[in-house]
Amino acid sequence: MTMRQLGLSIYPDHSDQDKDESYILQGEKYGFTRIFMSMLEVKDVLATKKKYKHIINFGNLHGFTTTLDVSPNIFKTIGASYTDLTFFKELGVTGIRLDQGFDGITEAELSFNPEHLIIELNMSNDTGYLDNILSYQANEPFIYGCHNFYPQIGTGLEEEFFIRTSKRFKKRGIHTAAFISSHCGNFGPWNVNDGLPTRECDRNLPIEAQAKSLFMTNLIDDVIIGNAYASEVEMKRLSCIDRYELSFNVNISNNISAVEKKILLNEKHYRRGDSNALVARSTMSRVKYRDINNPCHDNDKKFHVGDIVVGNDNFGIYKNELQVVLKSHYDTRKNKVAEIDKVDIPLLKYLKPWTKFKFKDITY
Template sequence: MKRELGISIYPDHSDPQADREYIQKAAKLGYTRIFMSMLEVTEGKEKVSEKFGNIIHYAKDLGFETVLDIAPSIFDDLGISYDNLHFFAELGAEGIRLDEGFDGNKEAMLSYNPEGLAIELNMSNNVAYLDNILSYEANEPFIYGCHNFYPQEGSALPYDFFVSCSKRFKGHGIKTAAFITSHEAKYGPWDVNDGLPTLEMHRHLPIDLQARHMFATGLIDTVIIGNAYASDEELEKVAAVDRYKLSLGIELVPDISDVERKIIAYPNHFRRGDITSMAARSTMTRVVYKDTANPVHDNTQEFQIGDVVVGNDDFGKYKNELQIVLEPHSDSRKNLVGKIPQDARILLDFLKPWTKFQFVPEN
C-alpha cells in the first residue's frame, strides 16, 4: 500500500486563513491527508456546514483527502443520523473516524454507505474490535484504521502495545494511520498540549525521526502531524523522509575521506542476507570502490553500537566495505566514518536481512 503524509486542522480553534496557508504549504510539499476534528462542535448545523465545508473543499481542490473525527454526540447536536451520512459527503469529506465504537454490525453497515465514505476505526485498543466488524461482512476497502493521539505527557502508547494493536489491522490489509508531534505547534483539540503523538517514545524526538520510525515499523501507511501548526522547517523535514527505505541519520567524523563520503552516499545499501550479530554489512561498496585507496584514520578506538565504519587499505578484499556496528569491538582495519545519533539508534532494530537503507548526514 502506498504511504502518505498528513496534517491536522482544528476549525473550532483556528483561523480559516491560517488554515488555508498551512494547507497550501503542505500541499506543495506532497502532503495528501488531513485529519480534522469535529469533536468540539458547538454551533448549529448551518454554521458548522459553512465552516467545515469551506476549508474541506479548499483542501480537496489541492489534492487532500479529509477524514473527520466525530463522536456520537455530534449526530444529536446537528440533527443527523448514522443511517444517512450525506451531511459529511456534502462537506467534502472522504471519510469519518469513529472516536467511539458500536457493536460491530453497525460499523459493517456504515461501510456500505451510498456516499462512499471511508469508515475509520480507532486502532489504539488491543481487542478483537476489528475482527468483530469484519465478521459482519464489512465492506473492507472502505474500512480504515487510525490510532489516537495523546496530549498529556506520559499518556501515549508504549511501543510494544502499539505494535500489537497495529498488527491486528495490517494483518487484514487495512489502511492504517498514526500521529507524530510537532515541537512548534501550539494547539490540538483540547486545552492540554504536551504534544500530540501516538507513541510516548516519540514525544520529544525530532519530528523527522518520528516519521522515519513510524514508516520503518511497516505497520503504518499514513503518518499525520497531530498538532497545528507545524513550522515550515518541520513540514519540510517530514516531507523529505523516504517513506519506503530505512533512513539512518549520521554524524560524520571530521577526517572522513572522499571515498568514504561517496560510500556513505551510495544509493543501494542493503544488509547482507547471511547476517552477523557484530555488524550490519553493506558489501557492494567494496566492489564498486575496490580500486580506490582508503588511508587509515580513526581506527584505534573500540567501536560502539551505532558507529559506522569502512574498511581501510589494510583490510584486503574487504577494503571499502561499509558496516554499522551492532556489538562493541576493535579492529584497526576499519575506519570510523560516522556515528548514528543516540536517539536514532531505535532504527537499528529494523536492519533485517536484506533491508535496504540509506544515510541522512546531520553535519
C-alpha cells in the same frame, strides 16, 4: 501497494480560518495530501456546517482528502443516522473516523453507505474489534484504521502495544494512520497540549525522526501531525524524508577518504541476510572497490553503536566493506568514517537482514 502520505490536522472550533487556509497551502507546498479534522462537539449545527464545509472544500481544491473525527453523540446533534451520512458528504469529507466504536454490525453496515465515505476505525485498542466488524462482512475497501493521539505527557502508547494493535489491522490489509507531534504547534481539540503523538517515545523527538520511525515499522501508511500549527521548517523536513527506505542521518568524520565517502553516500546498501549481532554488513562495495587503496585512519579507538566503519588496507578481502556497528568493539582493520545522528539510533531496530538502507550527510 498503498502509497504513504503525510497529513496535517485542523481544528476549526479552536482556530482562525485564514490561518487554516495558509496552513493548508503550506502543506500543499511540501507534499502533504491528507487532513485530519475533529468534530466532537457541535453547538450550532448551521454555523458549524458552514465553517467546516468552507475549510474542507478549500483543502479539496488543493489536493487534500479530509477525514472527520466524530463521536456517537454527534449523529443525534446534527440529525444524521447510521443509514444516512448525507450531512458528512455535503461537508466534502472523504471519510469519517469513529472515535468510539459501536457493536460491529453497525460499523459493517456503515461501510456500505451510499455516499461512499471511508469509515475509519480507532486502532488504539488491543481487542477483537476489527475482526468482529469484518465478521459481519464489512465492505473492506472502505474500512480504514487510525490510531489515537495523546495530549497528556506520559500517556502515549507503549511501543510493544502500538506494534501489536497495528499488526491487527495491517495483517488484514487495512489502510492505517498514526500521529506525530510538532514542537511548534500549541493546540489541538482539548485544553491540555503536551504535544499530540500516538506513541509516547515520539513525544520529544525531532518531528522527522518521529515520522521516519513510524514509516519504517511498515505498519503505518499515513503519518499525520496531530497538533497545529507545525512550522514551515518542520514541514520541509518531513517532505525530505524517505517514506519507503530506511535512511540514517550521519555526521561524517573529518578524515574520510574519497573512496569511503563514495561508498558511504553513493552506493546502494543492504544488510547481508546472514546477519550477526556485532555489525550490519553491506558487502558489495568491497567487490566494486577491491582494487582501490584505503589507508588507515580513525581506527585506534573503540567503535560504538551507530558508528559507520569501512575496512582499510589491512583487512584483506574485507577492504572497503561498509559496516554499521551494533555492538561496541575494537578492530584496527576498520576506519570510522561517520556516525549515525543520536536521534536516529533507535532506527537501528529496523535494520534487519536484507533491509535496504542509505545515509544522509548532516555534518555541520
